[in-house]
Structure formats: structure tokens, C-alpha cells
Amino acid sequence: MKKLQRxxxxxxxxxxxxxxxLSGIFVLPGIAVGIxxxxxxxxxLVAALCILPAVLSKSELATAMPKSGGTYVYxxxxxxxxxxxxxxLGLWLSLLLKSAFSLVGLSAYLYVVVQIDEGLSKxxxxxxxxxxxxxxxxxxxxxxxxxxxxxxxSIISLLLVIAFGFNSxxxxxxxxxxxxxxxxxxxxxxxxxxxxxxxTKVAAVxxxxxxxxxxxxxxxxxxxxxxxxxxxxxALVLVGNVEASALSTDIRPIYTLSKVxxxxxxxxxxxxxxxxxxxSMANSGVLASSRFPFAMARDKMLPGFFGTVNSRFLTPxxxxxxxxxxxxxxxxxxxxxxxAKLASAFKVxxxxxxxLAVIVLRETSAQWYNPKYKSPFYPYVQLFGIVSGFVLxxxxxxxxxxxxxxxxxxxxxxxxxxxxxTNRKGVFSNYGFLSFLFxxxxxxxxxxxxxxxxxxxxxxSNTNAEIVVPLLGDETSTEMLVEMASSINDKSKIxxxxxxxxxxxxxxxxxxxxTPASESKKRRIEHLKKxxxxxxxxxxxxxxxxxNSIDNITGQSKCKWLVMEWDGREHSGIFVGNPxxxxxxxxxxxxxxxxxxxVRRFSKVLIALRPGRRxxxxxxxxxxxxxxxxxxxTLLNIVSEGEKEGSKLxxxxxxxxxxxxxxxxxxxxxxxxxxxxISEESAGYDLLILGTPEKDNWLNxxxxxxxxxxxxxxxCSVLRLTIR
Numbered sequence: 257m258k259k260l261q262r263x264x265x266x267x268x269x270x271x272x273x274x275x276x277x278l279s280g281i282f283v284l285p286g287i288a289v290g291i292x293x294x295x296x297x298x299x300x301l302v303a304a305l306c307i308l309p310a311v312l313s314k315s316e317l318a319t320a321m322p323k324s325g326g327t328y329v330y331x332x333x334x335x336x337x338x339x340x341x342x343x344x345l346g347l348w349l350s351l352l353l354k355s356a357f358s359l360v361g362l363s364a365y366l367y368v369v370v371q372i373d374e375g376l377s378k379x380x381x382x383x384x385x386x387x388x389x390x391x392x393x394x395x396x397x398x399x400x401x402x403x404x405x406x407x408x409x410s411i412i413s414l415l416l417v418i419a420f421g422f423n424s425x426x427x428x429x430x431x432x433x434x435x436x437x438x439x440x441x442x443x444x445x446x447x448x449x450x451x452x453x454x455x456t457k458v459a460a461v462x463x464x465x466x467x468x469x470x471x472x473x474x475x476x477x478x479x480x481x482x483x484x485x486x487x488x489x490x491a492l493v494l495v496g497n498v499e500a501s502a503l504s505t506d507i508r509p510i511y512t513l514s515k516v517x518x519x520x521x522x523x524x525x526x527x528x529x530x531x532x533x534x535x536s537m538a539n540s541g542v543l544a545s546s547r548f549p550f551a552m553a554r555d556k557m558l559p560g561f562f563g564t565v566n567s568r569f570l571t572p573x574x575x576x577x578x579x580x581x582x583x584x585x586x587x588x589x590x591x592x593x594x595x596a597k598l599a600s601a602f603k604v605x606x607x608x609x610x611x612l613a614v615i616v617l618r619e620t621s622a623q624w625y626n627p628k629y630k631s632p633f634y635p636y637v638q639l640f641g642i643v644s645g646f647v648l649x650x651x652x653x654x655x656x657x658x659x660x661x662x663x664x665x666x667x668x669x670x671x672x673x674x675x676x677x678t679n680r681k682g683v684f685s686n687y688g689f690l691s692f693l694f695x696x697x698x699x700x701x702x703x704x705x706x707x708x709x710x711x712x713x714x715x716x717s718n719t720n721a722e723i724v725v726p727l728l729g730d731e732t733s734t735e736m737l738v739e740m741a742s743s744i745n746d747k748s749k750i751x752x753x754x755x756x757x758x759x760x761x762x763x764x765x766x767x768x769x770x771t772p773a774s775e776s777k778k779r780r781i782e783h784l785k786k787x788x789x790x791x792x793x794x795x796x797x798x799x800x801x802x803x804n805s806i807d808n809i810t811g812q813s814k815c816k817w818l819v820m821e822w823d824g825r826e827h828s829g830i831f832v833g834n835p836x837x838x839x840x841x842x843x844x845x846x847x848x849x850x851x852x853x854x855v856r857r858f859s860k861v862l863i864a865l866r867p868g869r870r871x872x873x874x875x876x877x878x879x880x881x882x883x884x885x886x887x888x889x890t891l892l893n894i895v896s897e898g899e900k901e902g903s904k905l906x907x908x909x910x911x912x913x914x915x916x917x918x919x920x921x922x923x924x925x926x927x928x929x930x931x932x933x934i935s936e937e938s939a940g941y942d943l944l945i946l947g948t949p950e951k952d953n954w955l956n957x958x959x960x961x962x963x964x965x966x967x968x969x970x971x972c973s974v975l976r977l978t979i980r
Contacts, residue, residue: 279538291444304452306648308480313637337555345548345670365534391539414510417513598659615635723741741817752781807843822850861890964976
């Protein structure tokens with residue numbers, strides 16, 4: 257069974273949702289003022305109300321089908337492959353168009369920072385797109401890890417703008433409130449609709465969220481309320497400080513507002529924030545949008561060309577390249593207003609479909625449809641979302657409506673070419689006179705199969721293992737690491753988990769876990785299990801975050817020990833991450849870190865206890881290891897050269913050694929340099945056992961550069977223990 261890891265917590269899920277919505281406020285408010293006047297703040301609020309039904313509906317659908325794919329999966333399961341194809345295309349276009357206007361806005365803010373020629377704005381946008389293409393193809397994970405920091409900087413900057421803006425607010429500038437009456441106001445609501453598109457983005461990674469039945473609805477609702485408050489207040493401050501005539505064609509309104517409030521320096525700072533925010537949003541949009549043709553190809557809705565994963569980078573390179581090409585065409589040939597209207601139109605269409613999907617699944621009483629969260633006020637909320645969606649679609653104008661119709665036509669022909677080959681069918685296929693359009697040609701898959709395909713997957717099989725051994729792919733010897741783990745307690749159940757870290761650009765479900773390397777590890781561990789008569793299991797898991805996955809695994813099981821190989825670098829800093837440093841501070845189980853220096857037979861074991869340690873617990877573990885390997889144990893105590901060799905230290909050490917079953921002895925060495933002493937002593941032994949140091953310096957905290965010098969300088973293999 258393919259294993260997926262749920263590593264996203266509620267705060268992370270909220271950050272994903274909020275992070276997907278920030279580009280709108282940096283680019284669109286000025287143009288929206290030109291459409292409706294100072295009532296833009298109210299337009300933002302009404303747009304949020306129109307989005308709310310889709311949020312509630314999607315929360316329900318996501319808890320019934322908590323798997324990666326989001327809206328595409330829900331619509332395809334409800335209406336079948338034809339509408340799945342149309343929805344996939346619509347979602348793809350809405351997200352890539354949002355990336356397109358982020359790039360256009362980026363070039364405008366970049367003009368503030370580096371004073372490039374405004375005539376080169378599209379060239380700058382295309383160069384930025386090229387950079388994003390490279391980052392996504394190579395699957396540069398660290399770029400994704402900066403998203404939370406960028407979101408935080410953007411939110412803090414907007415809050416500062418709000419605070420300063422209300423101090424100089426001029427209510428007389430609000431006139432006229434509605435510059436073009438009801439028509440202009442509703443048109444502005446429709447135009448700003450795309451600003452909230454990211455609120456349901458987190459559902460696309462539902463298969464990776466912890467406790468999805470609770471965290472999915474909470475993350476969507478909390479992020480919607482938070483971002484709505486920010487949008488409304490920023491818009492109100494904007495029209496209360498800047499003339500409407502100056503805003504109507506402004507695609508960098510946050511810079512304009514900041515300059516009015518604080519002068520050139522404040523405006524320059526806003527320009528920098530705008531650049532990093534919009535670049536991040538564009539990158540996030542490419543990452544998300546490229547998943548849709550990739551997922552559709554995996555479901556045989558598009559040519560297999562889109563569904564291939566590069567064997568070296570583990571990213572859907574073809575899907576990413578085609579997505580970026582279309583974004584480039586949109587940037588080059590369309591202006592911001594047209595791009596935003598098209599993006600809003602496709603998003604309106606998708607959210608209408610989401611509301612319809614809830615009605616279909618509830619009314620048809622699909623046996624497998626059992627959401628943990630149900631939308632309140634059903635079906636009135638959904639009906640409001642559907643009706644308001646069609647109204648907004650009408651007010652977006654002729655071109656967006658024609659484009660939506662064109663997507664339906666294109667989706668139909670793609671379905672005829674590829675979708676008929678699928679054996680899936682939607683719930684709606686059993687109802688209505690048009691049922692033949694909502695299913696594939698094969699009837700071999702029924703609702704029971706849908707239940708299997710959409711149900712959540714248990715993260716690990718062996719939840720009773722007392723010892724967990726994560727394999728990260730760079731182990732010197734898998735067998736040696738696993739046997740070292742088993743030596744801690746021969747009678748324990750051991751679960752060996754091969755963790756394959758995948759770039760965020762790639763669905764976890766798309767990764768082939770039955771690779772030759774994985775099969776080789778499995779075969780060798782099975783041999784070790786039989787030869788040493790150990791209770792070992794093996795499984796392979798794909799994940800986007802190794803540290804969180806390990807924490808998740810140990811949290812789900814009866815894990816008492818986590819044992820893994822490591823190179824001696826231990827700290828995880830603010831700017832530089834390291835799974836080991838994170839685990840040291842967060843995992844509740846005992847932790848064994850093994851540095852394999854190539855020793856294959858352990859006959860002599862040296863244990864060096866650091867001050868303040870639980871000596872007896874360390875000796876007990878060392879004794880079990882010695883018994884397993886048939887080795888002798890030496891306890892090393894180091895005293896400073898000016899210090900007398902105290903009888904109390906010797907007596908205490910001999911007492912804790914008296915309980916050992918293996919052959920043991922005490923060794924006391926005088927030295928003022930414990931690192932050098934342990935390095936020299938380790939040359940006469942096969943395994944050195946150490947405890948964990950307790951202090952961090954500021955370099956470790958910031959950059960994670962700390963290394964355990966005792967481990968780095970040891971001549972033999974090292975096992976460093978953290979006993980909770």
C-alpha cells in the first residue's frame with residue numbers, strides 16, 4: 257500500500273491559505289476603485305460573503321475525501337470524468353492566471369526598488385517567470401520553506417499600513433461611494449473574487465494534513481476571516497488617503513498608499529515587500545497550478561506527457577513547463593484587468609461546481625460519502641453560493657463568459673479523446689437523462705470502488721513498534737543501523753521506514769515507492785530478520801517534510817525509541833533547518849543517533865557519561881547493546897588534571913557497573929581536554945556511547961551550525977543517546 261504522511265498542522269494550513277491570497281491586495285484595489293469608487297472596502301466584504309458557501313462546502317467535501325487533489329477530485333467524484341476534465345482545466349487556468357497578474361504586479365513594484373524602465377515591465381515579468389520555472393523544475397524545497405516568513409512579513413507590513421492610515425484618514429475622500437451605481441459595485445465584487453481564491457487552496461493537500469476532519473474546516477474559515485479583515489481595512493485606508501482618480505489605473509496601490517503615509521522611504525520599503533510577496537505568490541501559483549494537468553494525466557484525462565515525473569528531480573517537469581508557457585503568454589498579451597477577470601470567472605465556475613457537488617452527494621445518498629464535518633444551513637448556503645456565482649459571472653463581462661464556455665467545449669473534446677478510456681464514474685451518473693455524459697465507457701467500477709479510492713489512508717502499518725528506524729537514503733549500512741536499533745532491546749518490535757522526501761511540486765500519490773533501491777533495502781532487512789531472528793517490519797513512505805513525518809510516525813505508534821543515522825551536525829537554526837535539530841527538541845520518545853564509521857563487529861564498547869546525566873539509564877542501555885553483540889563495556893570518567901581522583905566518583909561508577917550482565921570495567925583519565933581524550937581513547941574501541949549536550953550558542957540558534965565535536969573526532973562508530 258502506498259503511504260502518505262500527514263505533517264501539516266493547523267497553523268501551517270492557515271499559512272498556506274493566507275499565503276495564497278496576498279497577491280490580490282497588492283495589485284487589484286486600485287483598478288477596483290476605478291470600477292466602483294470608495295465602496296471597494298464593501299466590495300471586498302461582499303466578495304468574502306459570496307466565497308463563504310464554497311468554503312463551507314469544500315470543508316465538507318474535504319473531510320469526506322481527505323486526499324490530495326482538492327476541487328478536481330470532488331467534482332470528478334460527484335459528476336464524473338467529463339466535469340472532472342472541465343474542472344481540472346478551469347482550476348489550472350484560474351491559478352496560472354493569478355500567477356500571471358502577480359508577475360505583472362511584481363514588475364510594477366520592482367520599478368520602485370531598482371528604477372527599471374516601465375516599458376520593460378513585461379520583459380521583467382517573463383524573466384521572473386523563468387526563474388520560477390527553474391526553481392519548480394529542480395524542486396528547490398527551501399524556497400517553499402520561506403513561504404511562512406514571507407506571509408508573516410507581508411501581514412505585518414499591511415497591519416502597519418492600516419495603523420498609520422487611520423491616523424490620517426480623511427472621510428471627505430470617500431465621496432462618491434458608488435461611482436457607477438449598483439452595476440459598478442457588483443462588477444467590482446466579481447473582479448475582486450479571485451483575491452480570495454487561495455482560501456480553499458489547502459484542500460488540495462488534504463492528504464497531508466493532521467486531523468483533517470477538524471483542521472481543514474478550521475483553517476479555511478479562520479484564514480477567510482483573517483484575510484477579509486485585512487482586505488477591508490486596507491481598502492478603507494486606501495480610499496481615505498489617496499485620491500480615487502490616482503488609483504483607477506494603479507497596479508501598485510500599496511506602494512502609493514505607503515508613500516503618501518510615510519514618504520519615499522516608507523514607499524521604498526513597501527516596494528520591497530511587494531516584490532518578495534508577489535514573487536512568492538507567483539511561485540506558489542506555479543507550484544499549485546502545475547499539479548492539475550499532472551493529476552489529470554495520472555487519471556488518464558490528459559496525455560500521459562503531463563503525468564511524467566522526472567527521475568532525477570522528482571518533479572512533473574512537462575506539466576510545469578507547459579504551465580509556465582501559458583502564464584508567459586497571458587503576461588505578454590493581456591493586461592492586469594483582463595487577467596484578473598478571466599481568473600475570477602474560472603474560479604467562480606469552480607466554486608459553483610463545489611456547491612453543486614455537495615447537493616448531489618447529499619441528495620443521492622452515496623453510501624461512501626460520510627463527511628466528518630457538514631456545512632451548516634444546508635442547502636440554503638449552497639443555493640446562495642450557486643446563484644451569487646452566476647450573478648457575478650454575468651457582471652464580469654462578455655469575454656470571461658465566452659472563455660468559460662470555451663473551457664466547457666475544450667473539456668468536452670478532451671474528454672472524448674482521453675476521458676472515455678477511464679473506468680471511473682461519478683455519483684451523478686446514476687441519475688438523470690444525461691447520465692451518459694457523466695461517466696466513462698467502462699462500468700467496472702462502482703460506488704464501493706469510489707469508497708476505496710477516496711477514503712483516508714493509514715499512515716503506517718506497524719503501529720505497535722517500540723523502536724522506529726527512519727531511513728533517509730544516505731545510510732552507510734542499512735543492516736548495521738537496524739541491528740544497532742535492535743540491540744537496544746532484542747525483544748522489541750522494530751519498524752524500519754524508508755522515507756522518500758518529495759518536492760512540493762509533486763503529489764505524494766504519484767511517487768513510485770517500489771523502486772529498486774527500496775526493494776533492495778526490503779530484501780536485506782528480511783534477510784537480517786531471518787538470520788538474527790529479530791522482530792522487524794519494513795515499509796516505504798513518501799513525504800514532503802521528513803522531520804514532521806518522523807514526529808507523526810512516533811506519535812501514532814507505541815514508539816519508545818527512535819534510532820537513525822546521522823553525521824554529527826545536530827542543530828536546527830532559524831535560517832538553516834536540520835531534521836535532527838528539530839527532532840531533538842520535539843520528539844517525545846528516546847532518541848538514538850548512530851554515526852557509522854565503518855566498524856562491523858563490536859567487541860569493545862566505551863561509554864563516556866557527561867555531567868548531570870541519568871547514568872544508570874545510560875548504563876542499562878549500553879549493557880543491553882553489549883549483550884547483543886557479545887562485547888565488553890568500559891565506563892570512562894574524565895577528571896581535570898588539577899582535580900583529585902575522588903573515591904566518591906569511583907565508588908558511584910563501580911556501583912552502576914555492578915548491575916551489568918556483560919563484562920565491564922571502569923577507566924578514569926585525567927585531562928583538561930575531554931574532546932581530545934575521548935578521541936584518543938576511542939581508537940581502542942569499536943563503539944562509543946555518549947549522551948546529548950545541553951547548551952546552544954547563538955550561532956547554533958540562528959544558523960544551525962553546531963556539531964558534536966566528540967562525535968566528529970571519534971575514531972570508532974558512535975551512538976549518541978537522548979533518554980527522556
